[in-house]
Amino acid sequence: MSWSKACRGIRISSYLENLHRTSQSPRTSLCSRYYTHGACKGNEHYLRSKRVFWGSSSSWSLNSHSATAKSMLVSAHRQYSTQSPTETKSQKMLYYLTAVVFGMVGLTYAAVPLYRTFCQATGYGGTVQRKETVEEKIARHSESGTVTEREIVVQFNADVADGMQWKFTPTQREVRVKPGESALAFYTAENKSSAPITGVSTYNVTPMKAGVYFNKIQCFCFEEQRLLPGEQIDMPVFFYIDPEFETDPRMDGINNLILSYTFFKVSEENTTDTVNNSSSVPVQETK
Amino acid sequence: LLKGGAFGGNRGLRPIPPEKGIFPLDHLHQCDTEKKGYLDCLKSSGHKSEQCRHLSKTYLECRMAKNLMAKQDMSELGFSGVTELDSIVEKER
Numbered sequence: 001m002s003w004s005k006a007c008r009g010i011r012i013s014s015y016l017e018n019l020h021r022t023s024q025s026p027r028t029s030l031c032s033r034y035y036t037h038g039a040c041k042g043n044e045h046y047l048r049s050k051r052v053f054w055g056s057s058s059s060w061s062l063n064s065h066s067a068t069a070k071s072m073l074v075s076a077h078r079q080y081s082t083q084s085p086t087e088t089k090s091q092k093m094l095y096y097l098t099a100v101v102f103g104m105v106g107l108t109y110a111a112v113p114l115y116r117t118f119c120q121a122t123g124y125g126g127t128v129q130r131k132e133t134v135e136e137k138i139a140r141h142s143e144s145g146t147v148t149e150r151e152i153v154v155q156f157n158a159d160v161a162d163g164m165q166w167k168f169t170p171t172q173r174e175v176r177v178k179p180g181e182s183a184l185a186f187y188t189a190e191n192k193s194s195a196p197i198t199g200v201s202t203y204n205v206t207p208m209k210a211g212v213y214f215n216k217i218q219c220f221c222f223e224e225q226r227l228l229p230g231e232q233i234d235m236p237v238f239f240y241i242d243p244e245f246e247t248d249p250r251m252d253g254i255n256n257l258i259l260s261y262t263f264f265k266v267s268e269e270n271t272t273d274t275v276n277n278s279s280s281v282p283v284q285e286t287k
Numbered sequence: 288l289l290k291g292g293a294f295g296g297n298r299g300l301r302p303i304p305p306e307k308g309i310f311p312l313d314h315l316h317q318c319d320t321e322k323k324g325y326l327d328c329l330k331s332s333g334h335k336s337e338q339c340r341h342l343s344k345t346y347l348e349c350r351m352a353k354n355l356m357a358k359q360d361m362s363e364l365g366f367s368g369v370t371e372l373d374s375i376v377e378k379e380r
Binding site: 138151153171172173174175176177178180181182183184186215216217218219220221222223225231233234235236238240 | 305306307308309310312313314316319322325326329330333334335336337340343346347356364365366
């Protein structure tokens, strides 16, 4: 009975109509024989009016339906090899659409690295851009003798993640600096808990579009920093604002930059573990 | 006009690490006096970095001496021509 459902489709009927029109072989009669048999009641009258030999083939139907159903299918399939123009067109369309689907999926996978390179190149969304090293930039500007006039106020902001028992503040509220001058700033962090806590920080510069010109020469971010209980430490940031900041028309109204750091907790050690530590002085890191 | 949030904004990309890397922490407070000098200068000069650059230079030199920073010529870091006397000259400018 599933066959009957299939033959109710308009497409199948048009295919078979084409078959009947183009083919002269008795194999066609097998198809039509199947078609008239069964539940294709709606189309039956239409088909009978078209071809004479359909009527002759209908006598076969009752005897040989189940036995020859497979061969009918094969022959019908063979008939499809002589494709009509609309069929080839549809198949081409199918290939094209499948290719589009695969193309789209491939694009979504490629989008991640593409987006990253795009943002690195344009500094979109506050990415701190890097084309040449800061030393090269400083050397270039000192050679060309660029004089910068505009004073930019860099304010500092410090945040700590929830549940992290550190007191993290900027040691100075702001620094007034001219583009092209490397400047130093400090943050103070204090471990207020009774266990050594390791934290890692990340930063951001606002306004976002100015992030392109903010170069950090050295800082304390992205590396785990461990503070003993009660330890207070000063964390320096050595930065440099590109002199090209002054010549960029997009930066016209910007005289305030905010450098914001956030500390996240990496791990907190149990106080029982530290009892076994013999040295109380942390090993100095050398770069 | 550019909504940073739409493109993943702050979260979207990993921020670029600093040029010369990470400052090792001064756990032993070896350069504290230089740091204090610099911060006091900032406070007194209205947070103008220009006038206190010589002190930041001494702080970085202290760090280099105590192995807390990679040794490098100060002029490469933008301190060319910055000496103790320069602070007075810059004030006059």
